[in-house]
């Protein structure tokens with residue numbers, strides 16, 4: 330079980346199941362992140378995700394035990410039709426892009442469009458990956474994208490699954506947001 334301490338006072342002391350979807354271009358580093366998060370290891374020989382991979386892990390957050398179901402989607406264009414089915418019921422999205430692949434940065438727009446269409450109200454944490462390599466995407470381009478989509482993207486973080494930088498922080502930020510939403514809208518039914 331992963332133990333993520335958090336300073337915010339939570340009123341919830343229960344066991345929840347959360348669905349967390351990993352979205353983003355192929356090779357953005359989704360599967361490597363998930364492996365690092367769940368095992369603490371960096372494996373640079375992961376087999377490419379075909380369709381969707383699924384992993385489940387209990388995460389202790391504040392006073393709650395969260396059963397997190399991670400849906401690791403393929404970013405490959407020919408499998409994107411799966412998004413419509415697999416994104417349903419998602420509680421939070423981790424949207425990945427590689428900081429050193431400027432040519433692929435614009436593909437985020439397609440994913441944001443899909444997410445808006447299928448799960449419009451679900452919070453998205455934008456994640457710039459491979460931060461230990463020199464970034465080739467400018468900060469101003471990233472800030473501009475976030476500002477333009479600030480009704481979807483609620484926060485941004487840069488990580489390195491290779492060094493481990495900010496890998497656990499990702500969950501701290503996402504789970505805080507999901508908690509905040511559930512505490513403030515307790516009557517809202519999950520779709």
Ligand SMILES: Nc1nc2c(ncn2[C@@H]2O[C@H](COP(=O)(O)OP(=O)(O)O)[C@@H](O)[C@H]2O)c(=O)[nH]1
Pocket residue numbers: 353354355356357358359360361362372373374375376377378404425458459460461462488489490491492
């Ligand atoms: N340098 C570096 N390479 C990474 C990092 N994370 C992933 N990669 C590499 O990027 C490639 C794609 O990663 P993968 O997790 O399969 O991407 P996915 O298609 O989004 O699941 C692999 O060769 C990984 O080893 C990182 O933090 N640093």
Ligand SMILES: [Mg+2]
Pocket residue numbers: 359360361377378401402403
């Ligand atoms: Mg993958």
